[in-house]
Amino acid sequence: MTKNMYKSSKRSFPVYDSLRQAIIEQALKPGVKLPEDSIGETFGVSRTLVRNALVRLDAEGLVDIQPNRGASVAEPTIEEAYDIFDMRQCLEREVMHRLCQMEPGPIIKALKAHLAEEDKVLGKDGTRSIRLAGEFHILLAELTGSQILANYVNEIVSRCSLILARFAQAHSAECGVEEHAEIIEAIARGDAEHAITRMHGHLRGVQDRALLNPEDEREENVAAILSRYRGPGG
Incomplete structure (x- = not known):
């Protein structure tokens, strides 16, 4: 160059x-x-x-x-939306598996600091809440130490934000903050099975809110x- x-x-x-x-x-x-x-x-x-x-x-x-x-x-199609969410489940399952095999101290400290930022803007700044919710998942991937995995999660989380912008019904971010806290607790215990289960349920909840709203x-x-x-x- x-x-x-x-x-x-x-x-x-x-x-x-x-x-x-x-x-x-x-x-x-x-x-x-x-x-x-x-x-x-x-x-x-x-x-x-x-x-x-x-x-x-x-x-x-x-x-x-x-x-x-x-x-x-x-403008992602509904078929693309389901495919992207399926791929996201696979990627974030791997993130949970890796984090639960690592020393939890630094990981939990970083995640709780981010969660505090999410909680601070909850109900006050919808735009920032959207961004912080996605960045929580990107941070999880970055904390694995795998740049490749972090890059993939970064891209797919961004595409999910686009999907939600097109299809999602309006909803409170409060449930997302609570679910993030539960995921952190599972990682702190090193309980990979529970962490994966909580993440799966969290992402399914996000996916279930992705309903077409053509009048937007x-x-x-x-x-x-x-x-x-x-x-x-x-």
Whole structure:
């Protein structure tokens, strides 16, 4: 990679990170158009840098790029949703198995600190609650020490957030926080069977809430949405 290419790639990260966060937090809903010119103006970057970010998100399944039609937030089908949740069950079962074989002290400390953050925003900041709920599962995977497993979980949790944005009924995050606490307790005991069972039930609960809501209104002012994700120097 040349020096100029490296600079361009590095500059595109804020655009990628902001778009990804806006999608995961369900600010940008499935199907919303992502015009390169408008996004470029919001972040003060070229359309080329915006396109690089969109291509990366397309590879992760969060954005759909169609020839002559541009990019939009991906709209997973119900069949894809079930398949993704099945794969997530497999991945998070492996996470539970590995964590329960490890020294619990540092793991539990990190998980309880994250749970405290979830509890702090419960009922106060729905957007942040959504993000923290997904990050709990990503943290679990990271604590296994396997970068490969963490990468897979990171991607599939992000795609589940997109699925929920399209299909899920509105619900309280309180049950999720309580279930996270139960999962932590099982890991603290090194009880892999119970941890796997609790995780399975937790994910099934999330999946069961993924019901189609076609009347959902989409906020399509992409520039206004993304301006909230732009850094202070952006």
